[in-house]
Amino acid sequence: MSMYALLRSSKQPPTKEQIEDSLAGNLCRCTGYRPIIDAFGVFAKTDDSLYTASPSESANGKAICPSTGKPCLCRNETDVNGNESSLLSSVKTYLPSSYNEIDGNAYNEKELIFPPELQLRKIMPLRLNGFNGVRWYRPLKLDQLLQLKSCYPEAKLIIGNSEVGVETEFKNAQYGVMISVTHVPELHTLKVEEDGLRIGSAVRLAQLQDFLKKVIAERGSLQTSSCQAILRQLKWFAGTQIRNVASVGGNICTASPISDLNPLWMSTGATFQIIDVNNNVRTTVAKDFFLGYRKVDLKDDEVLLSVILPWTRPFEYVKEFKQAHRRQDDIALVNAGMRVHITEAEGNWIVSDVSIVYGGVAAVPLTAGKTESFLVGKKLDYGLLDEAFNLLKEDIPLAENAPGGMVEFRSSLTLSFFFKFFLYVTHEMNTKGLSEGLDVANMSAIQSYTRPVTTGTQGYELVRQGTAVGQPMVHLSAMLQVTGEAEYVGDTPTPPNTLHAALVLSKEAHARILSIDDSVAKFSPGFAGLFLSKDVPGANNIGPIRFLQKKNIGPIIHDGEVFASDVVTCVGQIIGIVVADTHDNAKAAANKVNVKYSELPAILSIEEAIKAGSFHPHTTRCLSKGDVELCFASNTCDKVIEGEVQVGGQEHFYMEPQCTLVWPVDSGNEIHMISSTQ
Numbered sequence: 001m002s003m004y005a006l007l008r009s010s011k012q013p014p015t016k017e018q019i020e021d022s023l024a025g026n027l028c029r030c031t032g033y034r035p036i037i038d039a040f041g042v043f044a045k046t047d048d049s050l051y052t053a054s055p056s057e058s059a060n061g062k063a064i065c066p067s068t069g070k071p072c073l074c075r076n077e078t079d080v081n082g083n084e085s086s087l088l089s090s091v092k093t094y095l096p097s098s099y100n101e102i103d104g105n106a107y108n109e110k111e112l113i114f115p116p117e118l119q120l121r122k123i124m125p126l127r128l129n130g131f132n133g134v135r136w137y138r139p140l141k142l143d144q145l146l147q148l149k150s151c152y153p154e155a156k157l158i159i160g161n162s163e164v165g166v167e168t169e170f171k172n173a174q175y176g177v178m179i180s181v182t183h184v185p186e187l188h189t190l191k192v193e194e195d196g197l198r199i200g201s202a203v204r205l206a207q208l209q210d211f212l213k214k215v216i217a218e219r220g221s222l223q224t225s226s227c228q229a230i231l232r233q234l235k236w237f238a239g240t241q242i243r244n245v246a247s248v249g250g251n252i253c254t255a256s257p258i259s260d261l262n263p264l265w266m267s268t269g270a271t272f273q274i275i276d277v278n279n280n281v282r283t284t285v286a287k288d289f290f291l292g293y294r295k296v297d298l299k300d301d302e303v304l305l306s307v308i309l310p311w312t313r314p315f316e317y318v319k320e321f322k323q324a325h326r327r328q329d330d331i332a333l334v335n336a337g338m339r340v341h342i343t344e345a346e347g348n349w350i351v352s353d354v355s356i357v358y359g360g361v362a363a364v365p366l367t368a369g370k371t372e373s374f375l376v377g378k379k380l381d382y383g384l385l386d387e388a389f390n391l392l393k394e395d396i397p398l399a400e401n402a403p404g405g406m407v408e409f410r411s412s413l414t415l416s417f418f419f420k421f422f423l424y425v426t427h428e429m430n431t432k433g434l435s436e437g438l439d440v441a442n443m444s445a446i447q448s449y450t451r452p453v454t455t456g457t458q459g460y461e462l463v464r465q466g467t468a469v470g471q472p473m474v475h476l477s478a479m480l481q482v483t484g485e486a487e488y489v490g491d492t493p494t495p496p497n498t499l500h501a502a503l504v505l506s507k508e509a510h511a512r513i514l515s516i517d518d519s520v521a522k523f524s525p526g527f528a529g530l531f532l533s534k535d536v537p538g539a540n541n542i543g544p545i546r547f548l549q550k551k552n553i554g555p556i557i558h559d560g561e562v563f564a565s566d567v568v569t570c571v572g573q574i575i576g577i578v579v580a581d582t583h584d585n586a587k588a589a590a591n592k593v594n595v596k597y598s599e600l601p602a603i604l605s606i607e608e609a610i611k612a613g614s615f616h617p618h619t620t621r622c623l624s625k626g627d628v629e630l631c632f633a634s635n636t637c638d639k640v641i642e643g644e645v646q647v648g649g650q651e652h653f654y655m656e657p658q659c660t661l662v663w664p665v666d667s668g669n670e671i672h673m674i675s676s677t678q
Contacts (some may be wrong), residue, residue, distance in 0.1 A: 001484070002026055002241065003040050016044045016453045024328040025239020034456040123183060131584055132525070137179045142186040142275075145179065145303065150277040152177040153300035159202050160245030162238075163254050172591050187249070189306055192219075196310040197227070201249025201303075208248060209234050223311040225318040226268040229337065230309075232448070233260050233320040239329040249304045255294045255364070258332045260322055262290065263357040263365045265307065267337035268318055273305040274298060281305065293363035315349075316341040317425050321417040325651075327449065333406065334360040334413040338421045342380065342429070349434055351375045356421075358414055360404070361396050368395035371418075380425060380435075389415050405649070420445050489659040489676045498663075499528050502586035504576040504593045506568035511597035513566060513575070521578065521592040526585030530593065532576040533565035540565060567600065 006014055006022040014022075019040050023033075126138035137155075139145045149155065155177040158164055167173035181187055187202035190211045197215065199208060212231040216224045237243060237260050251261055252272070265272075265286040272289055275281045276299070289297050298304060312318060318339045324330040341353040354375045356368040371391040378384050396414045398407045424446045429435040438446070463470040480486035504516075518530045533540045540562050564575050575595060580586035603609050631637060660675040 003043070007043060013043060013045045016041055019044060020454060022240050025241040033454070034458065037454050038456070126180075131582075132174070132588070133176065135177045137177070138183060139179065139181070140183050142184055145181060145184050145187075146275070146277045146279065148179050149301060149303060152179075155179050157181050157250075157253075157303070159247040159250050160204070160242070162242055162246045163250060172587070187305065193308075196308055199248055199307040199309060201247065201252070201306055203248050205234060205237060205243040205246050205248065205251070206240070209243065219311075222314060225312040225316060226264075226309055226339070229268070229318040229320040230261065230264055233264060233322065233335075236322055236324075236327060237261070242329075248307060252289075252307070253296055253298060253304055255290055255296050257293065257363055257365075258335065258360045259365075260320075260332055260335050260359070262286070263335055263359040264318075264320055264337035265309075266290075266357045266365055266367065267339045267355040268312075269310055269339070269355065271308045271310075273308065274302050275305045276303075277301045283308075287357075287367060290364040312339075313341060315343065315429075316353075317428055319421050319424050321420065323413050327451070332360050333404070334358065334410050334417070336414075336417045338418070340375075340380070340421075340425055342425070348379050349429065350377055350379050352377075356392075356395075356418065358396055358417075361398060361402075361410065361414065366396055368392055370395050380422065380429075385419070385422065388418065392418060489661050489674050492661055492674055494661065495663060499579040499581065500583040500586045501577050501579050502583070502590040503574050504530070504578060504590050504595070506564065506571055506573040506575055507595070508568055508597045508599060509571050510600045510602045511568055512600060513564065513568065514596040514598055516576070517594040517596075518592075520594065521589045524580070524585065524589035524592055526581035527589045528579045528581065530576055530578050530589075531563075533561065533563040536562060568597070 002022050002025070003019070006018065010018075020037065023036070023040075123140060125140050125144065126136070128136040130136055137148055139148060156164055156175040156179070158178050158180045159182055164173075164175070164178070168175070181202050184202060187200045189198055189200035190203060190207070191198040192215060197211075199211075203211075209231060212227045212234075216227050216231065219227075221228070234243065238246065248261075251259055252265065255262070268286075270286045271283050272286060273281055273283050284297055291297055316339065318337070321334075321336040321338070322332045323334050324332050336356070336358045338357070339353075339355045340351055342349050343352040344350075354372050356371055357365050358368065359365045368391070371388055374388060374391055375384070392414055393411070396411075398411050400407055402410075404410070423438060423442050426435055427438050427443075427446050430437045460472065462472070477486055516532060521527060521530060562574070563577070564573050568575070576593065578586050578590040578593065580589050603612055603614055609615070632640070658676050660673060662671060662673045664671055
């Protein structure tokens with residue numbers, strides 16, 4: 001679907017870079033990207049002559065396929081040796097056409113298009129009533145939005161739903177009134193003004209990318225250093241799918257500590273225009289807007305109207321930074337925005353203004369105030385680096401138990417970002433002949449990250465053993481999966497009166513369950529029942545038949561329960577299951593089950609486990625080859641290496657959600673199940 005959307009929205013055949021960017025937001029654990037990229041690569045017509053000119057021939061007279069560059073067996077010898085003109089006349093010619101033609105007349109095979117009647121339909125305000133009394137409004141004018149805000153001050157504003165959707169789906173957040181501002185034109189402003197750019201709060205990030213590219217091309221680099229930094233940061237902001245719907249204002253007002261853009265708004269000196277329900281407009285600088293963890297200087301009766309991004313001055317440089325686990329579609333470990341203005345004084349180029357802001361190191365983006373004060377009035381050279389580093393450590397402290405972990409690494413990033421910024425500015429001044437150049441070793445620090453287009457090959461030996469073994473056979477479900485026609489559990493029609501389940505999960509890591517109170521959950525809409533360990537008929541376990549008579553289960557050590565009965569050993573352990581008439585009702589009821597715990601001591605290291613004598617039973621394993629003790633005792637070892645290695649907690653990658661549909665037959669004597677297992 002991502003590739004289809006790219007083809008339908010492109011005026012020209014996409015490049016290979018565009019194809020890879022469009023897939024950056026897709027995560028697939030099991031398929032593998034090489035065959036996907038290879039297949040989609042044919043849409044990038046990198047050399048039109050291959051497809052329009054006469055097919056070339058190999059030494060033996062066989063045609064060369066333009067897609068693979070290998071001899072093609074699709075044409076017989078008479079075709080190859082035939083008349084050139086007759087060959088070309090038999091080739092069907094396709095005239096270039098836009099992929100996104102609305103009327104569809106340009107297509108030889110009719111494609112489904114966006115219905116013209118909806119294109120021409122007059123846009124109307126909306127009011128919808130949803131689950132659990134939720135009300136949804138869609139105003140068409142700013143006045144209508146402000147009127148709704150005056151009636152519902154705590155209403156949540158929605159644009160792309162990329163944040164609120166996560167909050168409601170996974171964090172159990174509930175908003176009684178939601179207002180979609182996708183059709184309020186005053187919030188979609190994109191203007192070039194005398195003092196800078198005016199960016200509406202509802203502008204999509206993908207629209208902002210296109211707008212910045214156009215502005216940079218028209219205005220040149222002198223005034224657009226801020227624009228270039230934001231554009232470079234947007235390249236690594238989430239994925240194409242998110243940027244297509246997420247908005248500038250949504251990212252700002254969410255006030256995430258790891259926002260990639262907020263440190264840049266602050267460092268560039270951007271200002272935010274805010275309007276209240278009485279049409280009063282006030283302006284605040286970005287540095288004063290973020291008050292605390294996900295708290296901003298925005299009252300209930302106010303709306304973020306626009307962002308003013310000022311032009312940069314001569315000898316003013318802005319640079320963005322972001323470090324994550326991976327480049328594409330990942331949240332930052334640490335990010336930063338830095339700006340410096342250098343002016344000439346008495347023959348020296350000194351810092352007249354500087355702004356250094358880090359994200360991902362505190363509840364709000366942090367300004368390095370001491371470092372900024374130290375740099376003002378100084379000549380930007382290597383001599384000030386040591387003192388600047390010491391001040392940065394004071395400005396950006398990270399406690400040992402800081403959320404996100406990796407404290408030592410993240411602290412080093414704050415210093416390395418500033419060093420890269422220093423090198424970047426030094427190099428820019430050198431290009432103007434105003435400072436010494438960088439040595440080769442430091443040049444790599446200022447070069448933008450680039451990655452060549454993905455290429456890959458797969459080699460295997462064909463050794464036929466019987467009918468299929470040893471052959472590259474396409475598996476039975478492949479065609480259905482790649483065409484989107486495969487049916488999964490979620491596609492299966494459910495019978496009438498189907499009940500939906502949600503899990504009651506532990507909120508403690510190691511604790512004894514004291515009580516489970518379902519008195520509130522019972523009165524939740526659609527509630528049908530709560531099942532705990534005591535309700536399981538027979539043993540409180542599942543697993544292979546040979547384990548059915550045992551109390552506990554587990555893939556290796558059989559120490560797990562279906563539902564925790566007495567002690568929980570991790571956050572998220574299953575305590576029970578709630579069933580209700582809808583999935584949403586089941587989740588709501590599960591959240592109302594009140595479990596009381598008594599916290600138990602935790603063993604958090606191997607040393608503590610040894611001291612406490614805490615060992616998993618029957619797990620002693622030893623791998624040895626030869627007489628190990630004799631080898632050490634003989635002193636004939638070439639090298640003996642001793643020491644300890646400690647490995648901290650791992651960051652686990654999620655798997656896809658699982659779903660099961662179960663229904664009883666034969667008066668409950670038999671169970672049928674469709675399960676999306678591995």
